[in-house]
Amino acid sequence: MNVERFEYLLSLIGPLLKKRKMYTTLLPSQRLAITLRFLAAGDSQGTLSFSYRCGKSTISQILAETTRALVSVLKNAFVKPPANEAEWREVAAGFWEEWQFPHCVGAIDGKHIQMQAPQASQSIYFNYKKTFSIVLLAVCDAYYNFIMLDVGAEGSQSDGGIFQSSEMGRRLNDGSINLPNSSNLPETDIDMPYFLVGDAAFPLKSYLMKPYGERNISHDKSVYNFRLSRARRVIENAFGILAARWRVFRRPIISKEDNVESIIECTICLHNFILKTGNKKLNLEYCPPSFVDQELPTGELIEGEWHDVVSGENGAIINGPRMGARNAALGILKQRDALKEFVNGPGVMRHQDTIVRIRQGIIPPQDLHLLP
Incomplete structure (x- = not known):
């Protein structure tokens, strides 16, 4: 600064x-x-x-x-969600341009922020890692800016449960968050709602897509999972930048619960403030291209430098427990299947089939470097 x-x-x-x-x-x-x-x-x-x-x-x-x-x-x-349909469509355009995933209006994930044991809290902040934590639930856009957050849930809860009871979850459920009306996927007549992307910890909803979770899935489902993971990776990188640049997260935060919440929200506000203000040179000092995960044209993933900055440290930001698949309505399952057909058909990416087969161990990794 x-x-x-x-x-x-x-x-x-x-x-x-x-x-x-x-x-x-x-x-x-x-x-x-x-x-x-x-x-x-x-x-x-x-x-x-x-x-x-x-x-x-x-x-x-x-x-x-x-x-x-x-x-x-x-x-x-x-740090505010888009106010109208036009702004939501701008976010979706960013995901389509940067990560080739259609109708995505944000990537969502939750992290446990470790803190000192609150007085007389008993076990409500006691998480599965056997430490005390407050949960940060956040959504970011395609450029690592946070657009929605919910801070303060007790560490004993799961990401999915926190999402359902949070304000953002309630607003998505009742439609008051003003997501755009459904429209056709690019260059098709497939009608598709706009949605967030999350991992297996979240419920499958019309406004929230997640990967296929069953074992030994078919090739087309693996391609869908690969394409969704590319879009969802931005939230992992946003949390990585946060942990690497704001060293208050390198160890459990020693403060009262309400002060911990203010600290978390404050760092996110400053993260967005830095990315959205000032000149390009200063922004690149905060988050240079090499600092986040990069994907080569062949699909090979190069981890960002933030992994090295935070590796081996007992930091305050930890993942929540992973949860199994949950039942979803038939219409929502069909929506995900339609999205799967799109990324395997009209919305196909170059080399995606080969990349998936390499990651499944079907063909040797050295073949990746032989792609034209």
Whole structure:
């Protein structure tokens, strides 16, 4: 973050950080600098107290107040779902252009954010990893920007259960989120609703597509799973960028539950703020092309540098438990089958059959490099 971007951020939240003029009062710029260092460097509150010559209680209060101020100002401007059908179609166009998956309006996933055991919480935050956590449920677009999030569910719950009870789940169920009306898939007469893409932890719905989960699936279903995984990969990379760039997630967060929620929301707001403001050079410093997973024209996957940054660390961001397939209505199963037929027919990708066969071990991997 250069000086210009820091000053712009300060101009947005400065009025919320001003205090009565007293001899010991820290300036809004100092409060923002302390908070950014805590989030980006992962320094403990004790270290910040020593570095800025403040009491620990003062640092704690500054972090709580500033993260809430950042969320209140940035969330409505930089982390908000599309407001109308036209904006949703723009998101879908991004997925079709970047990942060749039609009618996709977001990739969804949930992560457990580990924290210190809350007082008198008993087992409600106790997760399957035998640690304490709050769940972050998020949706991102094709360019690693978060567009919807739900923070605060207890770690003992599953992704699918959290989704069903969350505000975004309820809005998708009742249609109040204003997804576009169904339309034909590109260059076909196949009518298809617009939907999110998720993994096996989520229910199969008309507005949420997930992979085929049965064993020994047919080749065309494997191709569908491959194509869906390409679109869903963006949310994994978005979480990877978050964990790599904001070192507060390198270890369990030591704070109260409501402060942990503010910290999580604040980092996501700042993530989007950085990607959507400033010049291209600064944005590339935050997330260069090599930092995220890349797919060669032959389909070979090269893992992004964020994997190396966070590997081997007992970080605060962990996956939720994987769950088996759930029953779905016949109409929704037919919708997924129609999508499967599209990616194997009119929407076919070059080399997809060979890539899938290589990943299944049917043909040797070296054949991938011989593709024209």
